[in-house]
Amino acid sequence: MEFFDSLRQGFAALGTWQIAVSLMLGAALGIVVGVLPGVGPGVTIAVLLPFTYGMAPLAGISLLLGVYCGAFYGGAVTSILIRTPGEASSIMTMFDGYPMAKNGQAQRALSLAFMSAFVGGIVSALLLGLAARPMAGFAARFGAPESVMAIVLAAVCVGKAYRRQFASAMMMMGIGFFLATVGIDPNSNEQRYTFGIAGVLSGIPLVPVAVGLFGMAQALVMVSSPVPSFDASLIQKAGVSWRGFLEPFKYPKAMAKGLFLGSAIGVLPAVGAALSTSLAYFWAQRGNKDRTPFGQGNPEGIVAAECANNSNSGGAMITVLTLGIPGDAITAIIMGVFVVHGIVPGPSLFMDRPEIINGVLASLLVINVVILGLLVISVKPLARLAYVNPRILGLAILALCFVGAFSAANSMYYVIIATVFGVLGLVCARANIPTIPLILGMVMGDTLEATLRQTLGRSEGSFLPFIERPISAVLVAITVLLLMWPLFSGLFAKRHPNT
């Protein structure tokens, strides 16, 4: 009952023209950037972030959520029609979508993908509504030690998500934590690492860092890379079929597998949609109903992958809203909207600003409906966007990065920061070093420092509170287990070489 009340209040909160326009614009932009070659939701959201400052919080969040969700749908178009996934999470859709399109069933493949993504998006939004409140109730029992350990566990999960790049991810996380400390210390008013520069006193702002690392670095790579060639003949065949829209419901097992993995993995920090889609795809291969081999146009492959892909969005928002811990780089930037408006994500948000929580839930539901509607009426012209030269797009993004960084504070200082981090992003890409952990570290650094100081201050420097309190002790145990896992698995492999 409480859930339906929240939903009703959420829809009421969306009932202003500003929010409605933001929602539609975000959804349309999201689809477009999903189709455009090389442009992802991260770049778009980073560039759009400064423009959300002047908006009502829910309007800004709806705009960015529209881009976030729309890109999942748009990515399927290029995966199916030109065998070029816009995002890593769309690769699995390509495996069966492209062969299906090659066999003259492009409309069936697109319809399967869109409807599966729609079901994923709706279910994940409902899950957010059902799970967020109990989870916030649980998180309300968190004191400073639990908050410290939740962030430390999130940081370790981020590192683990990069698998064999664990060390470099942790290095960048450390740099992110450090950057969050630059400026005046809120506790003691001492100037930390400011080099006497007035602009740095208030800290290193998130917006130009995100614009530089995601926008500028991506644009520089796009303008300096050769233009890819592809077989564009299938683009003419873009469209949707009503029979294809109903087809995903013939495969409830594949759908359930995708929904389960997408929602569950979406909650884990930084693990992201790419892992959930691949796991769902391989799981769907077991006990599949359709006899077409996987990789040659099996509809269940598309259904499982797209359901998993789009059900991540709700899961990723759960940790942001209940714990104030972003699940990935995009939700970290979306968290920037909360911070700018003085809204502190976490359990208290449910008491202080319920309209935001309910609004996010309602806007996720509406966004998915709007996106599906837009795709039905415009998929054919949209698919033609795949023709756009990535170099032209790169130039446009570079010019937009300038405005995006400048307009955050009407200051050239922000553009300089964006450029510095753009160069860093390019160098890191060259050296195969991930940059997303840096942003996540920057976002979580303030809270980590404040709660760590609070815990250690109360215990006179003793670390015992971390293992004396039950929730914190469990979080410590999971963190240690995650860190030690390679040792355990190595020992197990030595003792049982044949398993």
Next chain:
Amino acid sequence: MVLGVSLAAATVLMATPQLITPYPAQAVWFESAAFFPGVSLALACVAGLFELYQRRSSVELADSDELDSSAANMRQALGMLALFGLYMLAVPWMGYLSSTWLFLLASGAWLGMSRRATLSLSVLLSLAMWLVFVKVLKVYFGHGWLM
């Protein structure tokens, strides 16, 4: 690059007493303003050294799922960065519209795009951006001697 980041983190860590003003020498370690930055820098330094060890020991490392720059021409990218630097200087001096137009024109030429594409892109995009950001969203870029 990894070595550079590790060394930079170690250097800043060592120089922390000079980089925090006034340095809280009397504060207990857990209340000191230097505590958390120190932990963060130590994490960056140690993780960087570990990554370096893995790379030197030829431990198989995965490619990042993030930005793929393997096919990028660094000379072109650096040239674009230089043009962007000039663009940053030109905006307050010349004005937003004219400097954006010139930046796009010069960039198109540097990237070897056709004259027609460069000219149409630079004119259309600079005009559209000027209209949206300066006229509609009222972003103030200062008074240049041109528009």
